[in-house]
Amino acid sequence: MAAPDRIARARLEQALLLLARQHGGDEATAHAAKTQFERWRTLSADHAAAAELALRAWESTQGQGLQDRVALPGPYRESKPARRRVLAMLGVLGIGLAAGTGAQWYWQQxxxxxxxxxxxxxxxxxxxxxxxxxxxxxxxxxxxxxxxxxxxxxxxxxxxxxxxxxxxxxxxxxxxxxxxxxxxxxxxxxxxxxxxxxxxxxxxxxxxxxxxxxxxxxxxxxxxxxxxxxxxxxxxxxxxxxxVGAWRLGWLVFDQTPLDKVAAQWNDYLSPALNLADDPRLHELRVTGSFRLRDPRAFLDSLPGILPVQVQRDAKGAWQVSLKK
CATH class of the missing domain: 2.60.120.1440 (Jelly Rolls)
Known part of the structure; x- marks a missing residue:
């Protein structure tokens, strides 16, 4: 497995190469490079961090040693001279990734x-x-x-x-x-x-x-x-x-929500739990409405009026929902 420092350095190097492509060649080449850079930076949070650091580095040095030198070859294929220029830029920036300073500090701290x-x-x-x-x-x-x-x-x-x-x-x-x-x-x-x-x-x-x-x-x-x-x-x-987030204000809100998912949300708060009988037809039922978290009994009492179900306590005291007979 590659060391974290090497992985971080490789991402930063790739970000600099993608950024440098935007400043070389004709307008079409620059546009294609920008599109590729923006797509690459959305792949993960680590890619986004590398892209942001590369942008800061570029602005601070005006792409010294890279502008007008890096063409747009196939995706992720770079010539050795181009990579050497990127590595030289890393040196110009003073980004001591191997020593855990500079870019790594910005990136990982x-x-x-x-x-x-x-x-x-x-x-x-x-x-x-x-x-x-x-x-x-x-x-x-x-x-x-x-x-x-x-x-x-x-x-x-x-x-x-x-x-x-x-x-x-x-x-x-x-x-x-x-x-x-x-x-x-x-x-x-x-x-x-x-x-x-x-x-x-x-x-x-x-x-x-x-x-x-x-x-x-x-x-x-x-x-x-x-x-x-x-x-x-x-x-x-x-x-x-x-x-959205109505539970923070003391409400559970459902909009055509399957009954099993409604029960799961109530069970985050209820004790004893609300269980569904072993009947697949219950999972086809859906609930719409807003209910106060502090008054679960009101929800349980209203459920038979919303759906063709009955709510009873089982031998262990838990709430049981089953279809009306």
């Missing part, structure tokens, strides 16, 4: 690191280093790394709502098992379960980059949500932006 987790029925809020605000729903586990060139949250499970402080030079990435979400200044929520993902936007815009090859990148505006599970392609749906 964390200004804030958090490992956060919530338990049953627990909600928590955190103010991040950049002014962003992070809200966690119950049963949520994530890690935060705030760096000089990139902001990262890795959401392993649960649901969060983020109000992101706008900073065009430092994108905000959310990494999930199903894909990556990229934002600049936005308010949005992300919910992760073992086989599903939901992203909903209250304000601004986000871009989702799925891990699955069959799904393309998806741009979401305020009032839009993305739903993705193991069996179906990613789909974009309309939502009320004022209801």
């Amino acid at each position: 964390a200004l804030q690191v958090l490992a956060l987790q919530t338990g049953h029925g627990e909600q928590r809020e955190y103010d991040l280093h950049d002014g962003s605000r992070l809200s966690l729903a119950p049963h949520t586990r994530l890690e935060v790394r705030m760096m000089r060139t990139v902001r990262q949250v890795q959401l392993m499970e649960g649901m969060m709502y983020v109000s992101v402080s706008k900073d065009p030079t430092r994108p905000f990435w959310v990494e999930t098992p199903q894909g990556r979400v990229r934002v600049v200044g936005t308010a949005f929520s992300v919910r992760v379960s073992p086989h599903a993902l939901q992203v909903a936007v209250a304000r601004g815009q986000v871009t989702f980059f799925p891990h699955r090859e069959r799904d393309q990148r998806i741009d979401l505006q305020a009032g839009q949500a993305l739903r993705l599970d193991a069996d179906t392609p990613a789909t974009r749906v309309a939502v009320n932006p004022e209801q």
Whole structure:
């Protein structure tokens, strides 16, 4: 396995080469190079950080030793002289990656690191280093790394709502098992379960980059949500932006939500749990409505009036939902 320093240096070298191509050749060559650079920087948070550092380095040196010298060959193929010029530029910049200084310091030094987790029925809020605000729903586990060139949250499970402080030079990435979400200044929520993902936007815009090859990148505006599970392609749906993250204000809001997913959300707060009978027809039922978190009994009492079901307590005291007989 390659050492982290070598991987970091290789990314920075690639970013400089892609950037240098934009300043050599004719207009068509420069345009193609810019398109390739912008696509490359969205591949991951590490690519975005490398691109940002390369841009800063270019501005500070005016591309010394590289301008008008690097043509546009095939993707990711560079001549040895071109690579030698990039390496020389790294020396001019004084970026001592091997020694862990210069670019590596900008790139990898964390200004804030958090490992956060919530338990049953627990909600928590955190103010991040950049002014962003992070809200966690119950049963949520994530890690935060705030760096000089990139902001990262890795959401392993649960649901969060983020109000992101706008900073065009430092994108905000959310990494999930199903894909990556990229934002600049936005308010949005992300919910992760073992086989599903939901992203909903209250304000601004986000871009989702799925891990699955069959799904393309998806741009979401305020009032839009993305739903993705193991069996179906990613789909974009309309939502009320004022209801995104409503659980923070004491409400659970459902819009044609399958009954099993409704039960799962209530079970983040309920004790004893709400269970569905072993009947596949129950999974076809859907719920629409807004319900107060502090009054789950009102939801349970209203459910038979919404759907053809009955709600009873079992021998262990848990709530059981079954079809009406």
